Each structure stands twice: as C-alpha cells, then as structure tokens.
Amino acid sequence: MLLCRVSAVSHALARWGRRSHLGGGLLHRALSFSSGRCHGVGSGESSAQPSETGSAQGLYRDTVLLPRTEFPMKLTGQKLLDRELEIQKECGFADLYSWQRERKAKKEFCLHDGPPYANGDPHVGHALNKILKDICNRFEMLRGRQVHYIPGWDCHGLPIELKALGELGTSGLSPLQIRQKAREFAEGAIARQKAAFQRWGVMADWDQCYYTFDGVYEAAQLKVFQEMHSKGLIYQDYKPIFWSPSSRTALAEAELEYNPEHVSRAIYATFPLVRLPPKIASEKDLESVSVLVWTTQPWTIPANEAVCYMPNAQYSVVKRADNSQLLLAATERIASMAALLGTELESVVTFTGNASIRSELEGGICKHPTIPDKEVPLLPANHVTMAKGTGMVHTAPAHGMDDYSVASQFKLPVECMVDEDGKFNDLAGPELQSLPVMREGTDKVISMLRDCGALVKEEPCVHSYPYDWRTKQPVVIRPSKQWFINTESLKDKAKEALQKVRVLPESAKGSLLVMLDRRTYWCISRQRSWGVPIPVFYHRDTGEALINKHTVSHIAKLFKEKNSDCWWELPIETLLPPEVLKQSKAGPVTDYIRGEDVLDIWFDSGASWAAVLEDSRADAYVEGKDQIGGWFQSSLLTSIAVRNKAPYKSLVVHGFAVSEKGEKMSKSLGNVVDPDTIINGGKDPSMPAYGADVLRWWVAESNIFSEVQIGPTALNSARDSISKLRNTLKFLLGNLHGFDPLTQAVDPKEMHYIDQYMLHQLREYSIKVTDAYSEFDAGRVIRVLQAFISRDLSSFYFSIIKDRLYCDPEDSLGRRSCQTVLEEVLDGVIRSIAPILPHLAEEVYLHAPGHDSIGWIKSSSVWRRPGLEEAVEGACAIRDSFLSSIPGKNAAQYDLTIAIEPGLLFELMESLQEEPSSTSSQLAELMMAARVNLTSELPRDLPPDAILNHGTFLINLEGGVIREDSAYNIAVVPTSASRCPRCRRYTAESADCMCPRFFIWNVF
Structure with a gap:
C-alpha cells in the first residue's frame, strides 16, 4: 500500500511540478502528505469495485467540486410571471431609458417610433413591432450608444371616430361632442397598449410619449403644412379622388385595401360612329361602324366624354358572322373577342400602323349610347393597354384618374354625376337619380344599354378593386373639391434620397420606388370631425380660400396652447384677429367662415x-410592410418637401404576424393569438403561461422579412429553446460558485490551450453576434447563439472540462484557468442575449454578482493567438478519428497512441503534451482518453486488438504564408489502468487506489 501512495505522489509531482508559478511549497506539502494512508484502502473497505451509489461515492463527495447555484433550472406558471415582474421592479426596467439618456456617450442611436393606431387592444402585430424595436434599442444601448426612442400613438382618423361613436352615429352630435368621445376612446386604447408594451419589457420613458392629438404635436404639424403651402406644394383643386360612400369622406391611396375577389358586372357596349375617321370613310360599305368598348364599371357610362385608343397600335374593322355588325377594335384583341362572342369576326380593313395611327383614327366622333344628341370624340391615350377588353377604352373623366388626365389634355368637361352617398345625382337624369351606383344604378345603366341596342355582352369579372380600409366597403372615384399635395414635383427628389437609404430587405426599396411612381397627387383633406383641421377660411360669397403663413402661424400658436379643439371652441374673431387680417390684406372677419375638413391621418x-426629431434624421424606421405605401412614404415626402432630405438613414420592413397555418388572423376564423394570453396563459390547456421572454424569443427567432407564424408550436419551441439556454447558464453559474474574477482570474497566456481556444471562439462568436444585430437580424443572433452553445460549449468544451472542474484542486491553475473562461463565456452569452431576453439576463446577473450592468460583449485581440487555433483544431481532427474508431464506447477506457512525422503538426501536438506519454496532459484531456502517447511512428508491438486509423490535417498559418498538409496515424487499445473511485477516470494503478489527483487535492 505504501508503494501505491508514494507512486501516486511522484506521478502527481511530475504533472504539477512543471508549473513553476505554484512555488516550491508544493513539494514539501506533498511529501508530508505521503506518510498518510490511501483513503478507501486498507481500512477494512473494499475499493476494488465500489458501488456507484454506495459508500465510495459518499466517501469522496466532499473531495469533488460539484456545481452549486440557486439559479433554477425551470420557471413555470405563476412563479415565472411573478419572477418577471419582480425582475422588472428590482432591476429598474422603468428607469433604464432615463438612466441611459443621462449617461455620457460618444454617439446617439435614434429609432423613430412609427405610431401604432390608438383604436383597440394590443395584438401580436404590436408585439412583433415593438419587441423588434426594443431588441435594436437594447443592443445599441449595450454597445455604448445613447438611445433616442420616444414612443408615439396615431390618435386621429375615421376608425377611432367610428368606434367611439358606435351605434350612435354622428346624428345630432356637434364636432366637439364627436371629438370628445373619440379622444376618450383613443386615450383608453393608448393606456391598454402602453401597459402591454411595458409588460413586454420595452425600454422607454413611458411618461414622455408623443400623441398626434397633443397640441404641441399639432402645432409642429401645421408648421410643416405651412412650409409646404408656401412652396406651392399644397393646393386646392376639383379632381377625381377615391371616395368612400360608407364613410362619406375622401381617401388617399394608403387608406385603400384591394379586394382581389371583388366581382363586377363587366360589359361590352357599342358607341356608333357618327363621323368616320378619314381612313374608314374612304372604304366602301363601311357607313355603320360602331366602336366596341369594355368596362367593369357600367355605372360610369352616363359620364362618358370620349373613347380612347392606343397610339401606334393596329386597329381593325371586323364583321360579325352571326349578324353582319361592323365593329372597330384593336387587331390584337380580335381573336379573344371572337371566342367571347361565340362567332367569327371577319377582318374588313386593318390600319397597319405604318402611318400614324393617330392620324388615321383622328377626327372620329361617336354617338353616346344612353344620352340622346350627345357625341364624344375618339382620342389617343397612353394609358390604353391590350391586356384585356377591346383596345378601345370608355373614358369618364369624372370617375377615373387616367380619364381625368385625358380630360385635362383635351379640355373635356368633368361633371360629377355621383353624390357623397355614392348615388346618382340630378345630372345623371331622372331615370338614374338617387340610385346607388354600385347596385341599382349599375342594374339600370345595363338595362338602358340593352334597351337601346348598345349592349353586346355582359359577364361577371373577378378582379382586384379598392375598398375602404376600415369599413371594408367598395369605394368609387368621383371628383370633389379637395386639398392636395403635388407629389409629382417631389417624386424625383424623393427617389434620389431613397437611393441613399439602407433598406432591409433590399427588395423593399423597389416596392417603395414603385409606390412613389404610382402617386401623382395626394389628397390630404377629409370630411370628418376627428382630426387636425385644415387651417383655412373661406370667403362667404366667393368661396375663395384664405390661407397664408400669417393665418397658419397664428392657428399653430393657438393649437400649441389649447390643442385643435379650439378650432371649433373659439369665435372666428380669435382665430382670425385683426392683425392677421391686416397682414393677409383681407377684408373684415365677417366675410369669412372656417373650413370644416381635417387633414389625412397619413x-x-x-x-x-418634425415633432419628434426636429432637425435630425433617425438612424432607423422599423415598421411592417404595409407602411411602404403609408408612413414610410408620407414621412419621406413631407421631409423632402420641407428639408430636402429623407427623415431616416435606414428602413427595416418586416412582415405580418399570421396564424400557424399562414392565415391572416381573424376573429371569425378563431385564429387570433392574444399576446396577453401568451404571457399569462389562457383557458385552453394548449396555451400555458409563457411569460414575456418567450414572446420576445418568438419575435427574435422569426424571419421577420416574411410573414411570421405564431401559435402553440412556435411558442413551445421558443420555451424549449429558453429552457436549454437556462440549462447552459445553470452549468456556468454552478461552476463559478465562489470564483472571484478580480483576484482569481488567470492571464490568457498562462491558460490551458483549450481554454485559450474557447476565448478565441468566444471572440468569433461576439463578432458574428454583433454583425447580426447591426443588420437588424435577431434571427441570425439566435442561430449563432444556439450553434455556439450546442457545438462549442455543450458538445465540446463542457464535456472536456468537467473532470478538471470537479476533480482538480479548487485553487489549481487548471481549474482557475477553466473558471476564467467560464466567467467570460457567461458574461458574453448573457450580454449577447440581453437585448432579446432582458428578464433572463437580469435574473442571471442577480445570481452572478460582480458584473458590470451595462456594456457589450468584452472581446480582446489578445485572445487571438497565432497557432492556437491550429493546435486545438488539429487535435480535434485527431480526436474525431479516435472517437469514430470506437463508436458508442467510452473514450476514457482506452489508451490512444498518436503517431505524427516530425513537422508542424507534431510541434503543435507537442505544445499540448510535452512528455511522450501522459494521463493528465492537455492533449489527454482533449482526447478524453485514459492515456495519450505522442510519437513519430506507431510501435511495432501493438496488441492484436489495437484499432488503427489515420487522417490528414491542413495547417494554415500567417494568412496562408505557412501551409502544410500533415498526416497522422492512431492506434487505440483498451487501457490497463483501473478506474478511480473518486474521479471515475481510468488513471489509477489498481482498483483499490486513488488516482494522483486525490492526493494533490488533499495537499491543496
């Protein structure tokens, strides 16, 4: 027994004595200890094969440094919810934004909040947007920037007005009464949404938000209005606009939803030519030719003022085989028309296009089919296409945007036959007056065409048609006297500015440019009460508008002091005082009345x-893809108009939240996922209480640039991912128990190579994570995090270091080296997930005192040591060959011989194991084998059961200057050593003896 003890101590000294910094005291202590007895041997106990759960384990439990932490593996149900709320309070979530605004920072990061609409409860769309913004803000704050983020709400508009009034309608209510009810409704919605945003952990000063119904905001808005008006960009005109009969107001393009399943009653109708174009007139037997038109809006036929054709296209006169009727249409459309009409169409004459087609059709005059004695011209127009119809387009300038352009060019009348309720007015004649144009009015017009013989064909047509975005009812195009912004004069500058904006995803930039091209003018007046009034006065007799910088500036001051309710509350003498009238060179105040329209909420x-950023530009706008035609565009146009620059440097365009099946969420479908239910749980067992961090993980993990699915599957996956992360964090915390990084950390140069390598990997991890956050790609952050934890930590590093952590002396260099790395890894991982999981990050820090509360991942260039990566990864290549040779078996039960010819790879392996054979070298630890022999060639006397394998490893040093493809051979044999009852490694000389570390542990 004495021999066993002395041999063990000498073996230990061989290992530990090389580490000079431990000092000579170790030798004296170890020799003094050698006179003691080998625990578990010679005391009447049998240590040959002690029970794994019996006395041996009890004997050595106090000599093994197992993890210790009170950090819980799991938090579920009410405990989870209570803990998140405790953390928010204890860690000062409510004060974080104000604190970071007060600290000194070299740079500011401004994320301008697109205002959510204050018309209902918080939903998962809010969660997706607000949490995504918060992840960006928290990252920027952690990396040392001062974050500028002021949450806001869009408080005006028809939807809020309709919801506030409910079934009451506007009947009998004054504008001020309507506004009061709408304000109360909006304030209630804001309170509910704000509480939800705070519960989700969104960082902001929630007492300092912006609201579009606030007087200060309204004054800033009027300043923008005034500057645009003074530049001639805002004007009043009578022209076609989208009109919602269901809301009785004008709408802008951004307030439309296109229903792709709308069904119209499309018709083919004839307009007889009463004056033939010269080319047709020169042909024989072509006196009775009719132009054939196609339209999906038959109700607009009474308003027809022309029939348009495409310049430079071929047109033909064809004869119907069934009734000999002569029709004029585009040659390209003849085949389709014949199939539709169910008859052959014989071409009589074709205008080849060799000459100017305009000159050949010019001068043609048609008879209006439903209005006696009315004649309309044939006119060229570039908007005519050959995709559908006949190539001859019925043109009603009052009820089409392109039609209006033709009218403007050729001085055609623009008479509106439709009133604000969407019904024919008296101009349409007694047969049509008061009929709703989209229903009975359409029926009547088709009947009139049939009676006069002009109806050729009627068919249902399913196509995309604009609907009011809130009432979900069809709109019509009708002319009205409204206020407009001349976007045509702003588009080129806007597109030029947009080219300098970083847009994610890149494809969204193309959509923005297309939307800008489509917008020729922007109708900004609305016929409602709940909004910012357009600051205009009208002359009682002439209707002339009184609006200039003096009137608008005065109104803006009043709005700033009293808010825009004063437009209705104050007498007109206060709104239009003598000094303003004098500056405006206007007559007495009694000549004027105040306008009743309000501004478009866009x-x-x-x-x-203007209200939030003032003269600066936001670093980022982050909103859903619906804002491509909405807030992104309206912000750009107004900023270009006033400041000649975009208001943002970057745009992040995310998708919508949809059900797990990819369906749009709808109460009628029963697939709405309530974020409050996600956090607090629901009645359905499939929806437990997930807490806020699971909701945040779902947002971060999602591919935000497409539609984002949510449901039990996605939420359970997020919960499981966080549980795995907690397991890793618990391991780190447990093994750092009692470790003081300030006094016990090991310098990287003195660390084990595998520990240095993990610092190198941590540095690579931090670079990847930082890049992903900088690209607004939290999904990539999570993928990088999970790969780092599963591949680099759990499967690799943790499995290798457990023995050193648990069984080496507590204050040994090897253990402290490892703990130093674990401390850096814990700190790096927690900082990297803090923007996504702030509750979990704070919880970990509460269990790991001594960390700085704010800051990004610490990464040092010292961690990148030349040759380090090649040494460890070369060893890993050999390790892979070793493990593949013994699939499913315990590597600790084998001795490994590595044979490498002299060269770079041998030198690298020698840096991990100085001696030819070792059970305790860094190479042996990495291989997890009982013993590793390092030699230049395999021995010839290998036992017959030896397993042989070989491989190569390409060494690449100094950027490719040094390259060497090195071969290696391995031999694997079962070890002859015994298993140590304490550390369970096969390093004991016999079954009844401890391994050398047991004695070293006692020495320490």
Missing part, C-alpha cells in the same frame, strides 16, 4: 419627424 403621422 399627413398627421408623416409629420412626426
């Missing part, structure tokens, strides 16, 4: 940069 929110 102008409201589009001017937010």
Whole structure:
C-alpha cells in the first residue's frame, strides 16, 4: 500500500511540478502528505469495485467540486410571471431609458417610433413591432450608444371616430361632442397598449410619449403644412379622388385595401360612329361602324366624354358572322373577342400602323349610347393597354384618374354625376337619380344599354378593386373639391434620397420606388370631425380660400396652447384677429367662415419627424410592410418637401404576424393569438403561461422579412429553446460558485490551450453576434447563439472540462484557468442575449454578482493567438478519428497512441503534451482518453486488438504564408489502468487506489 501512495505522489509531482508559478511549497506539502494512508484502502473497505451509489461515492463527495447555484433550472406558471415582474421592479426596467439618456456617450442611436393606431387592444402585430424595436434599442444601448426612442400613438382618423361613436352615429352630435368621445376612446386604447408594451419589457420613458392629438404635436404639424403651402406644394383643386360612400369622406391611396375577389358586372357596349375617321370613310360599305368598348364599371357610362385608343397600335374593322355588325377594335384583341362572342369576326380593313395611327383614327366622333344628341370624340391615350377588353377604352373623366388626365389634355368637361352617398345625382337624369351606383344604378345603366341596342355582352369579372380600409366597403372615384399635395414635383427628389437609404430587405426599396411612381397627387383633406383641421377660411360669397403663413402661424400658436379643439371652441374673431387680417390684406372677419375638413391621418403621422426629431434624421424606421405605401412614404415626402432630405438613414420592413397555418388572423376564423394570453396563459390547456421572454424569443427567432407564424408550436419551441439556454447558464453559474474574477482570474497566456481556444471562439462568436444585430437580424443572433452553445460549449468544451472542474484542486491553475473562461463565456452569452431576453439576463446577473450592468460583449485581440487555433483544431481532427474508431464506447477506457512525422503538426501536438506519454496532459484531456502517447511512428508491438486509423490535417498559418498538409496515424487499445473511485477516470494503478489527483487535492 505504501508503494501505491508514494507512486501516486511522484506521478502527481511530475504533472504539477512543471508549473513553476505554484512555488516550491508544493513539494514539501506533498511529501508530508505521503506518510498518510490511501483513503478507501486498507481500512477494512473494499475499493476494488465500489458501488456507484454506495459508500465510495459518499466517501469522496466532499473531495469533488460539484456545481452549486440557486439559479433554477425551470420557471413555470405563476412563479415565472411573478419572477418577471419582480425582475422588472428590482432591476429598474422603468428607469433604464432615463438612466441611459443621462449617461455620457460618444454617439446617439435614434429609432423613430412609427405610431401604432390608438383604436383597440394590443395584438401580436404590436408585439412583433415593438419587441423588434426594443431588441435594436437594447443592443445599441449595450454597445455604448445613447438611445433616442420616444414612443408615439396615431390618435386621429375615421376608425377611432367610428368606434367611439358606435351605434350612435354622428346624428345630432356637434364636432366637439364627436371629438370628445373619440379622444376618450383613443386615450383608453393608448393606456391598454402602453401597459402591454411595458409588460413586454420595452425600454422607454413611458411618461414622455408623443400623441398626434397633443397640441404641441399639432402645432409642429401645421408648421410643416405651412412650409409646404408656401412652396406651392399644397393646393386646392376639383379632381377625381377615391371616395368612400360608407364613410362619406375622401381617401388617399394608403387608406385603400384591394379586394382581389371583388366581382363586377363587366360589359361590352357599342358607341356608333357618327363621323368616320378619314381612313374608314374612304372604304366602301363601311357607313355603320360602331366602336366596341369594355368596362367593369357600367355605372360610369352616363359620364362618358370620349373613347380612347392606343397610339401606334393596329386597329381593325371586323364583321360579325352571326349578324353582319361592323365593329372597330384593336387587331390584337380580335381573336379573344371572337371566342367571347361565340362567332367569327371577319377582318374588313386593318390600319397597319405604318402611318400614324393617330392620324388615321383622328377626327372620329361617336354617338353616346344612353344620352340622346350627345357625341364624344375618339382620342389617343397612353394609358390604353391590350391586356384585356377591346383596345378601345370608355373614358369618364369624372370617375377615373387616367380619364381625368385625358380630360385635362383635351379640355373635356368633368361633371360629377355621383353624390357623397355614392348615388346618382340630378345630372345623371331622372331615370338614374338617387340610385346607388354600385347596385341599382349599375342594374339600370345595363338595362338602358340593352334597351337601346348598345349592349353586346355582359359577364361577371373577378378582379382586384379598392375598398375602404376600415369599413371594408367598395369605394368609387368621383371628383370633389379637395386639398392636395403635388407629389409629382417631389417624386424625383424623393427617389434620389431613397437611393441613399439602407433598406432591409433590399427588395423593399423597389416596392417603395414603385409606390412613389404610382402617386401623382395626394389628397390630404377629409370630411370628418376627428382630426387636425385644415387651417383655412373661406370667403362667404366667393368661396375663395384664405390661407397664408400669417393665418397658419397664428392657428399653430393657438393649437400649441389649447390643442385643435379650439378650432371649433373659439369665435372666428380669435382665430382670425385683426392683425392677421391686416397682414393677409383681407377684408373684415365677417366675410369669412372656417373650413370644416381635417387633414389625412397619413399627413398627421408623416409629420412626426418634425415633432419628434426636429432637425435630425433617425438612424432607423422599423415598421411592417404595409407602411411602404403609408408612413414610410408620407414621412419621406413631407421631409423632402420641407428639408430636402429623407427623415431616416435606414428602413427595416418586416412582415405580418399570421396564424400557424399562414392565415391572416381573424376573429371569425378563431385564429387570433392574444399576446396577453401568451404571457399569462389562457383557458385552453394548449396555451400555458409563457411569460414575456418567450414572446420576445418568438419575435427574435422569426424571419421577420416574411410573414411570421405564431401559435402553440412556435411558442413551445421558443420555451424549449429558453429552457436549454437556462440549462447552459445553470452549468456556468454552478461552476463559478465562489470564483472571484478580480483576484482569481488567470492571464490568457498562462491558460490551458483549450481554454485559450474557447476565448478565441468566444471572440468569433461576439463578432458574428454583433454583425447580426447591426443588420437588424435577431434571427441570425439566435442561430449563432444556439450553434455556439450546442457545438462549442455543450458538445465540446463542457464535456472536456468537467473532470478538471470537479476533480482538480479548487485553487489549481487548471481549474482557475477553466473558471476564467467560464466567467467570460457567461458574461458574453448573457450580454449577447440581453437585448432579446432582458428578464433572463437580469435574473442571471442577480445570481452572478460582480458584473458590470451595462456594456457589450468584452472581446480582446489578445485572445487571438497565432497557432492556437491550429493546435486545438488539429487535435480535434485527431480526436474525431479516435472517437469514430470506437463508436458508442467510452473514450476514457482506452489508451490512444498518436503517431505524427516530425513537422508542424507534431510541434503543435507537442505544445499540448510535452512528455511522450501522459494521463493528465492537455492533449489527454482533449482526447478524453485514459492515456495519450505522442510519437513519430506507431510501435511495432501493438496488441492484436489495437484499432488503427489515420487522417490528414491542413495547417494554415500567417494568412496562408505557412501551409502544410500533415498526416497522422492512431492506434487505440483498451487501457490497463483501473478506474478511480473518486474521479471515475481510468488513471489509477489498481482498483483499490486513488488516482494522483486525490492526493494533490488533499495537499491543496
């Protein structure tokens, strides 16, 4: 027994004595200890094969440094919810934004909040947007920037007005009464949404938000309005606009939803030619030719003022085989028309296009089919296409945007036959008056065409048609006297500015440019009460508008002091005082009345940069893809108009939240996922209480640039991912128990190579994570995190170091080296997930005192040591060959011989194991084998059961200057050593003896 003890001590000294910094005291202590007895041997106990759960384990439990931490593996149900709320309070979530605004920082990061609409409860769309923004803000704060983020709400508009009034309607209510009810409704919605945002952990000063119904905001908005008006960009005109009969107001393009399943009653109708174009007139037997038109809006036929054709296209006169009727249509459409009409169409004459087609059709005059004695011209127009119809387009300038352009060019009348309720007015004649144009009015017009013999064909047509975005009812195009922004004069500058904006995803930039091209003018007046009034006065007799910088500036001051309710509350003498009238060179105040229209809510929110950003530009706008035609565009146009620059440097365009099946969420479908239910749980067992961090993980993990699915599957996956992360964090915390990084950390140069390598990997991890956050790609952050934890930590590093952590002396260099790395890894991982999981990050820090509360991942260039990566990864290549040779078996039960010819690879392996054979070298630890022999060639006397394998490893040093493809051979044999009852490694000389570390542990 004495021999066993002495041999063990000498073996230990051989290992530990090389580490000079431990000092000579170790030798004296070890020799003094050698006179003691080998625990578990010679005391009447049998240590040959002690029970794994019996006395041997009890004997050595106090000599093994197992993890210790009170950090819980799991938190579920009410405990989870209570803990998140405790953390928010204990860690000062409510004060974080104000604190970071007060600290000194070299740079500011400004994320301008697109205002959510204050018309209902918080939903998962809010969660997706607000949490995504918060992840960006928390990352920027952690990396040392001062975050500028002021949450806001869009408070005006028809939807809020309709919801506030409910079934009451506007009947009998004054504008001020309507506004009061709408304000109360909006305030209630804001309170509910704000509480939800706070519960989700969104960082902001929630007492300092912006609201579009606030007087200060309204004044800033009017300043933008005034500057645009003074530049001639805002004007009043009578022209076609989208009109919602269901809301009785004008709408802008951004307020439309296109229903792809709308069904129209499309018709083919004839307009007889009463004056033939010269080319047709020169042909024989072509006196009775009719132009054939196609339209999906038959109700607009009474308003027809022309029939348009495409310049430079071929047109033909064809004869119907069934009734000899002569029709004029585009040659390209003849085949389709014949199939539709069910008859052959014989071409009589074709205008080849060799000459100017305009000159050949010019001068043609048609008879209006339903209005006696009315004649309309044939006119060229570039908007005519050959995709559908006949190539001859019925043109009603009052009820089509392109039609209006033709009218403007050729001085055609623009008479509106439709009133604000969407019904024919008296101009349409007694047969049509008061009929709703989209229903009975359409029926009547088709009947009139049939009676006069002009109806050729009727068919249902399913196509995309604009609907009011809130009432979900079809809109019509009708002319009205409204206020407009001349976007045509702003588009080129806007597109030029947009080219300098970083847009994610890149494809969204193309969509923005297309939307800008489509917008020829922007109608900004609305016929409602709940909004910012357009600051205009009208002359009682002439109707002439009184609006200039003096009147608008005065109104803006009043709005700033009293809010825009004063437009209705104050007498007109206060709104239009003598000094303003004098500056405006206007007559007495009794000559004027105040306007009744309010501004489009897209102008409201589009001017937010003026109220929140003032003269600066936001680093980022982050909103859903619906804002491509909304807030992104209105903000751009107003900023270009006033400041000649975009209000943002970057745009992040995310998708919508949809059900797990990819369906749009709808109460009628029963697939709405309530974020409050996600956090607090629901009645359905499939929806437990997940807490806020699971909701945040779902947002971060999702591919935000497409539609984002949510449901039990996605939420359970997020919960499981966080549980795995907690397991890793618990391991780190447990093994750092009692470790003081300030006094016990090991310098990287003195660490084990595998520990240095993990610092190198941590540095690579931090670079990847930082890049992903900088690209607004939290999904990539999570993928990088999970790969780092599963591949680099759990499967590799943790499995290798457990023995050293648990069984080496507590204050030994090897253990402290490892703990130093674990401390850096814990700190790096927690900082990297803090933007996504702030509750979990704070919880970990509460169990790991001594960390700085704010800051990004610490990464040092010292961690990148030349040759380190090649040494460890070369060893890993050999390790892979070793493990593949013994699939499913315990590597600790084998001795490994590695044979490498002299060269770079041998030198690298020698840096991990100085002696030819070792059970305790860094190479042996990495291989997890009982013993590793390092030699230049395999021995010839290998036992017959030896397993042989070989491989190569390409060494690449100094950027490719040094390259060497090195071969290696391995031999694997079962070890002859015995298993140590304490550390369970096969390093004991016999079954009844401890391994050398047991004695070293006692020495320490």
